[in-house]
Amino acid sequence: MKKIYFGAVFTLLSFLTQAQEDFDHWSIDIGGGLHQIGSTITPGYSANILGQGSMGFRYMFNEKFGLRLDLGYNSFSADENSTADFKSNYYRASLEGVVNLGNLLNFKSFTNRFNLLAHVGAGAASLNVTEPTDNGGDLMYVMNVGLTPQFKLSNRFSIFLDFNSLIHYNQEDNFDGGANTSGRESNISLMNTSIGLNIALGRNKQSADFWNEELDEEVIDGELVSLKKRLDSAEKEIAILKTKESGPNKELIMTELDERYVKKNEINKYANVVSGSNVDFIRNLLNSGYINVYFDTNKTKIQEGSLNSVNYLKQFMIDNPYVNAELIGYADETGTVERNKTLSQNRAKMVFDVLVAAGINPTRLSYFGGGEDTSVAKDARQLARKVTFKIK
Incomplete structure (x- = not known):
């Protein structure tokens, strides 16, 4: 899984110098926050809600549509209400399509600060349970769907909230290490809520997220x-x-x-x-x-x-x-x-x-x-x- 992470990051960084035109196409986002396990947890077990982070590398083809490489990590452990202790780590990597709903719906006609992105994609994930027993890693496919409100701080920086749901395919183990007994091949297994910072990369005065053709x-x-x-x-x-x-x-x-x-x-x-x-x-x-x-x-x-x-x-x-x-x-x-x-x-x-x-x-x-x-x-x-x- 680590090879996937570093290989994907290196591939994207090698192309960062190609952005052109009158707004910055490339951006990086870093966030973290809360998570909530969905159906894939053994009855009687419960987990702490704090402990997830993500990093994204995004390229916008124009002011409305783009692609994003999403890298994420979640750390799970039992909370005070759980009937037994457990610990597990979750890693994911996915490629997403991004739609700038703010530019698509012409948010700039009434605001220059707020924006809204939607993203959906697919990739791979690995669930590594360490306690009570080591599961050796459970590899699965993942689909990611989310919404990202943004607030512009400057031409280079914006803060965001991100709400996304992760749908897993062929998940064999629950997040607590127990067997996934669900009869379905796919489950809405995880929901993340993040707050973070988006950084536009380039020399232009505007980013694709808040691009406005009107001259100042x-x-x-x-x-x-x-x-x-x-x-x-x-x-x-x-x-x-x-x-x-x-x-x-x-x-x-x-x-x-x-x-x-x-x-x-x-x-x-x-x-x-x-x-x-x-x-x-x-x-x-x-x-x-x-x-x-x-x-x-x-x-x-x-x-x-x-x-x-x-x-x-x-x-x-x-x-x-x-x-x-x-x-x-x-x-x-x-x-x-x-x-x-x-x-x-x-x-x-x-x-x-x-x-x-x-x-x-x-x-x-x-x-x-x-x-x-x-x-x-x-x-x-x-x-x-x-x-x-x-x-x-």
């Missing part, structure tokens, strides 16, 4: 400070454009626009619409996808190089108070369709929030998630993680 206030404030600095430097050039009495100066407009979105030799494509003012020209650049806001993989934080794009739309709407804008978010093809739909909408919402904070009336803006942008190949997915504009 500090991130939004940082975006706004950077945006305001860029707005200040752009005001003079915009003022020059507005005071031009003659037709639009294409070179001056292109100086104002970020070179990453349109090349000088592409100006000719719009020669037929730049007639009396620069409004139609800039409108077409916005609507035709030359000016977009880009994001990193699985992020809703605007790339620093894309803040100019938000600036262009903000200034255009200030200069033309009769226009409205629609913000359309996109994601690349990695991840599930449902998650990409949510991610694309949250990216559009991020641009919406920055524009509103910069002074644009929210009634002039609308946003939605366009889901996956399948128009680009695998090697160009960075171009799919974006928000585009439609001027109305």
Whole structure:
């Protein structure tokens, strides 16, 4: 049994460095507390309820589903009400599926501190009776079912309560050393109640248990400070454009626009619409996808190089108070369709929030998630993680 313990721990620890993305996938939990023997104890015998501990190594595939290796130990001895003395030790190891009910049921809509996990799995266990006689170890199969409420202490630590029931198959001995005379092959033999600490492993600011895609206030404030600095430097050039009495100066407009979105030799494509003012020209650049806001993989934080794009739309709407804008978010093809739909909408919402904070009336803006942008190949997915504009 000890070989199973150490082998499983070593295998899991060898993969701890593989976690990626914007939340920590790996975590360790350590707990201990009370136990209650179920049907597999000889009549007249009773055991102390204190004396069990567990350790878990968990990997979350995403914010809702994961796997956990559960290692547990129980120590049983007779209490004052038992008709005879006995001592036994119980070891178990099981692999469990984990469901984050808190994220599945959107707990984050009303709390940032409480969460609820459910877990179910199967494995092996060994009951080693030492008194009154040594049984040499009783090997059996075990199924584990439980619920784990959590309370977040910080981004790295949370405390938990765990309630689980252990169903044993082919258990030959009772926990007191007597023969298991039950006619059933399976018994609800043991119930554990634990309190413990969960520790997230990784360098990200959030764990999978309490993951929230919404950016915190500090991130939004940082975006706004950077945006305001860029707005200040752009005001003079915009003022020059507005005071031009003659037709639009294409070179001056292109100086104002970020070179990453349109090349000088592409100006000719719009020669037929730049007639009396620069409004139609800039409108077409916005609507035709030359000016977009880009994001990193699985992020809703605007790339620093894309803040100019938000600036262009903000200034255009200030200069033309009769226009409205629609913000359309996109994601690349990695991840599930449902998650990409949510991610694309949250990216559009991020641009919406920055524009509103910069002074644009929210009634002039609308946003939605366009889901996956399948128009680009695998090697160009960075171009799919974006928000585009439609001027109305």
